Amino acid sequence: MSKLARPNILSLQRYQPGKPIEEVKRELGLSQVIKLASNENPLGPSPRVKQAIENFLPNIQYYPDGSCYRLKQALAQFYNITHDSIFITNGSNEIVQQISLAFLEPGDEVIMPVPSFPRYEPLTRLMNAVPIEVPLNNFRVDLDTMASRITSKTKVIYVCNPNNPTGTIVTKEQLDAFLRQVPENILVVLDEAYYEYVEDGAFPNGLDYLKQGRNVIVLRTFSKIYGLAGLRIGYALAPPDIVNCLERVREPFNVNAVAQEAALAALADQDWVRKVRELNAQGKAYLYQEFTKIQVPYIPTEANFILFDAGKDERLVFQQCLQKGVIIRGGLGYQTRLRVTIGTGEQNKTFIHTLREILGR
Numbered sequence: 001m002s003k004l005a006r007p008n009i010l011s012l013q014r015y016q017p018g019k020p021i022e023e024v025k026r027e028l029g030l031s032q033v034i035k036l037a038s039n040e041n042p043l044g045p046s047p048r049v050k051q052a053i054e055n056f057l058p059n060i061q062y063y064p065d066g067s068c069y070r071l072k073q074a075l076a077q078f079y080n081i082t083h084d085s086i087f088i089t090n091g092s093n094e095i096v097q098q099i100s101l102a103f104l105e106p107g108d109e110v111i112m113p114v115p116s117f118p119r120y121e122p123l124t125r126l127m128n129a130v131p132i133e134v135p136l137n138n139f140r141v142d143l144d145t146m147a148s149r150i151t152s153k154t155k156v157i158y159v160c161n162p163n164n165p166t167g168t169i170v171t172k173e174q175l176d177a178f179l180r181q182v183p184e185n186i187l188v189v190l191d192e193a194y195y196e197y198v199e200d201g202a203f204p205n206g207l208d209y210l211k212q213g214r215n216v217i218v219l220r221t222f223s224k225i226y227g228l229a230g231l232r233i234g235y236a237l238a239p240p241d242i243v244n245c246l247e248r249v250r251e252p253f254n255v256n257a258v259a260q261e262a263a264l265a266a267l268a269d270q271d272w273v274r275k276v277r278e279l280n281a282q283g284k285a286y287l288y289q290e291f292t293k294i295q296v297p298y299i300p301t302e303a304n305f306i307l308f309d310a311g312k313d314e315r316l317v318f319q320q321c322l323q324k325g326v327i328i329r330g331g332l333g334y335q336t337r338l339r340v341t342i343g344t345g346e347q348n349k350t351f352i353h354t355l356r357e358i359l360g361r
């Protein structure tokens with residue numbers, strides 16, 4: 001690595017994404033590969049999205065609308081908030097980076113759960129700020145311990161809800177109690193990438209806190225239930241003065257025009273969202289049942305993925321699944337646990353079949 005880099009860059013690792021299907025086919029000479037590694041929507045986006053993209057294609061020589069005007073209007077109406085509370089980005093990943101750029105000074109502390117979304121920590125280090133990592137307690141984000149780690153240097157707190165990779169939630173009651181202990185000058189980021197999948201009635205809607213005037217940034221995305229991961233578009237809901245800061249650090253055309261059109265069409269088709277949620281609930285029930293049959297412990301989930309315990313070295317299980325054309329997610333910080341995305345009925349069957357072969361059950 002070049003000695004010219006800023007010293008804190010040396011501590012950053014390259015992000016290791018879920019393996020792409022094409023790469024696995026190429027490397028292993030397989031013709032059939034399914035990917036249940038990155039929590040993508042197995043049905044893809046609404047058919048209306050595909051139509052909207054086709055209709056839009058004659059316009060791609062123009063720069064996108066850098067202000068995302070129409071999408072902001074649509075989201076403002078959808079959530080009954082003002083458009084100046086909305087910040088749209090090239091995937092919600094990008095917002096985590098913009099939060100760092102806009103708010104973190106060297107030495108600021110950022111409290112985050114681990115394991116959780118793996119971008120909070122490097123994007124904190126990027127700014128020479130200090131990640132304060134708080135282990136999960138019984139696979140749940142440990143808000144009590146996180147509150148106890150607040151100091152005068154704390155600037156940002158990340159709460160991933162539901163938490164990735166465990167699928168667990170913190171309840172409204174727990175989050176209310178937590179927020180009562182957090183001083184108003186600390187930004188609480190509620191990462192709700194899987195919000196639309198949640199079934200548990202005790203789940204807190206981050207938007208309610210925003211509407212009450214709290215200093216929260218709610219992260220949502222079109223990558224998961226809306227099926228647009230490949231187009232890269234997500235958004236934050238936050239108080240206008242926070243959005244104003246974020247707007248200053250973003251690139252002028254951070255969200256491409258096709259993604260904006262696709263997101264508009266996706267948001268307008270809530271029947272499709274219901275259909276995806278329904279398929280996910282069915283897949284979840286099936287996987288619970290099969291895991292139980294073959295005595296594989298799992299963590300009940302509120303999202304579209306399940307953390308399960310294979311009972312042997314997770315690196316081995318990952319490789320063995322890969323050899324059989326099933327990409328799942330390991331390397332999560334557990335010895336024997338891996339994460340599988342809930343797929344179509346067919347994909348779930350293939351995954352269970354593969355797992356049974358590998359575990360000999």
Ligand SMILES: *Cc1c(COP(=O)(O)O)cnc(C)c1O
Pocket residue numbers: 039090091092093094117160164191193220221222223224229232233234
């Ligand atoms: C997938 C995911 C995101 C966002 O992904 P984008 O594709 O960048 O919108 C954010 N947070 C969590 C916890 C996720 O799992």
